[in-house]
Amino acid sequence: MKKINFLAGLLVLVTLTGCASTSKLVRGDFKMEELVIKTDSKQIYGNVFKPENLQEKHPLMIFSHGYNGAGSDFAMDGAFFAQYGFVCYSYDFCGGSVRSRSSGKTTEMTIYSEKQDLLDVIDYFSQQDYIDTENIILYGGSQGGFVTALTAAELKEKIKAVILIYPALCIPDNWNDTYKTEEEIPSFLNFWGMPLGRDFFLTARSIDVYNTINGYEGPVYIFHGTNDQIVPLAYSQKAQKIYKNAQLVVMPGEGHGFTPEGSTMVRNYSLKFLRSVLK
Numbered sequence: 001m002k003k004i005n006f007l008a009g010l011l012v013l014v015t016l017t018g019c020a021s022t023s024k025l026v027r028g029d030f031k032m033e034e035l036v037i038k039t040d041s042k043q044i045y046g047n048v049f050k051p052e053n054l055q056e057k058h059p060l061m062i063f064s065h066g067y068n069g070a071g072s073d074f075a076m077d078g079a080f081f082a083q084y085g086f087v088c089y090s091y092d093f094c095g096g097s098v099r100s101r102s103s104g105k106t107t108e109m110t111i112y113s114e115k116q117d118l119l120d121v122i123d124y125f126s127q128q129d130y131i132d133t134e135n136i137i138l139y140g141g142s143q144g145g146f147v148t149a150l151t152a153a154e155l156k157e158k159i160k161a162v163i164l165i166y167p168a169l170c171i172p173d174n175w176n177d178t179y180k181t182e183e184e185i186p187s188f189l190n191f192w193g194m195p196l197g198r199d200f201f202l203t204a205r206s207i208d209v210y211n212t213i214n215g216y217e218g219p220v221y222i223f224h225g226t227n228d229q230i231v232p233l234a235y236s237q238k239a240q241k242i243y244k245n246a247q248l249v250v251m252p253g254e255g256h257g258f259t260p261e262g263s264t265m266v267r268n269y270s271l272k273f274l275r276s277v278l279k
Contacts, residue, residue, distance in 0.1 A: 001038065001271070003209060004243045014214060016242075019052065019149050020169045027194065028051060028083060028085065030049055030050060030051050030052060030079065030083055031049075031052065031070065032047055032049050032050075033047065033048050033050070034047055034048075034087065035047065035048040037049040037120060037121060037208065042102065042117075042120075043103045044103075044121060045091060046089050046091030046121075047075065047078065049079055049086075049089075049090075050130075051082055051085050051087070053215035057129075057130060057131060057132035057255065058130055059087070059136070059160070059278055060131050060133075061081050061090070061124070061137045061138075062086070062088075062121055062122065062136070062137070062138055062266070063090040063091075063140070063141075063144075064080060064087065064144030064145070064148050065090070065092070065140070065142075066141045066143045066144050066145070066168070067096075067143040067194070068098060068193060069142070070099055071092045073141070073241055074090040076267075077267060078090045086137075087125070087130065087131060091274070093113075093117050093144070093147075094109065097194065098194050106194050106195050106197075106199035108197060109196070110112060110151070110199050110200045111203060111207065114143070114147045115150050117213070119151060120152075120205075122155070122191070124227070127164075135160045137162070137274065138159055138161075138162050139270075140165065140167065141164075141165035141167075142164075142165070143168045144167055145164040145168060146168045146169055146209075149164060149167055149213040149254045150168070150212060150213065152213075152216040152218070152220075153213050153214070153215035154215070154216070157217075157218070159216065159218060160277065160278065161162045161218055161274060162216065162218065162219070163220075163221045163223075164236070164269050165194055165223050165229045165266065166222070166225065166230075167224075167231070168231050169209050169210075169233070169235040169236070170232065171204050171207075172206070172209055172272065175204050186198065209238070213237060214242045219246075219277050220245060220246040221246070221270060221273045222240060222241075222249065223258075223269070224236040224237075224249075224251065224252060225251040225262070226250060226252050226253060227253055228253065228254070228256045233250070243255070244251055247273075249269060251265075
């Protein structure tokens, strides 16, 4: 386990530029399509980014957005990685946003309902002939990063690698600090522009974050800014120590939501990381 400073990424950029043509993840054309995944109880809306050649199996990347976000938040990331041979799916959590195009109400959303959404997405793609099921990568930001970490711990060896962007591992602490007892929890709360139901708080408060996420023993890459005012860097620093195989990239001056320059660096770091772990 080690920590990497953001400024060292300049060397990574040079390395990536020089080795792309000789890597097994060679840049090529891709296409984007809308894809709605249907289960008995819901519909999950998203966009799938596919390499042009689907005659062979491809590694899969699944992007999970943050609180009140949307799958479109990862459109540039999906397009980037699809150029290098990944099938990428960025989706809207059911009830995960006031602008979600998936089914469900925000007042019905919980951390566990979002985890089930991600499990359903993984199950769908695992049945597709063009997916290399030995190389499934989960990529999540903020609350979606928390959900990603929980899902990886449940599926364990089925997940090849995990990438977490300022993961909101603070959520249980936040709500336990806000509501000291269950009796204090309201039946409804409009929080940061999104209505939440009582179940969100009840379930979030009970999650034992670090004793749960350390069930995943595969490689993990974590990106977190030093100026994050939503999720303190200390949560990712603790996660790096808890995980058996994790690296933390500290991003000086970056907040909760990276600058364009920071996002570019994250994509390049992540590609280098994935080149090292894929079979």
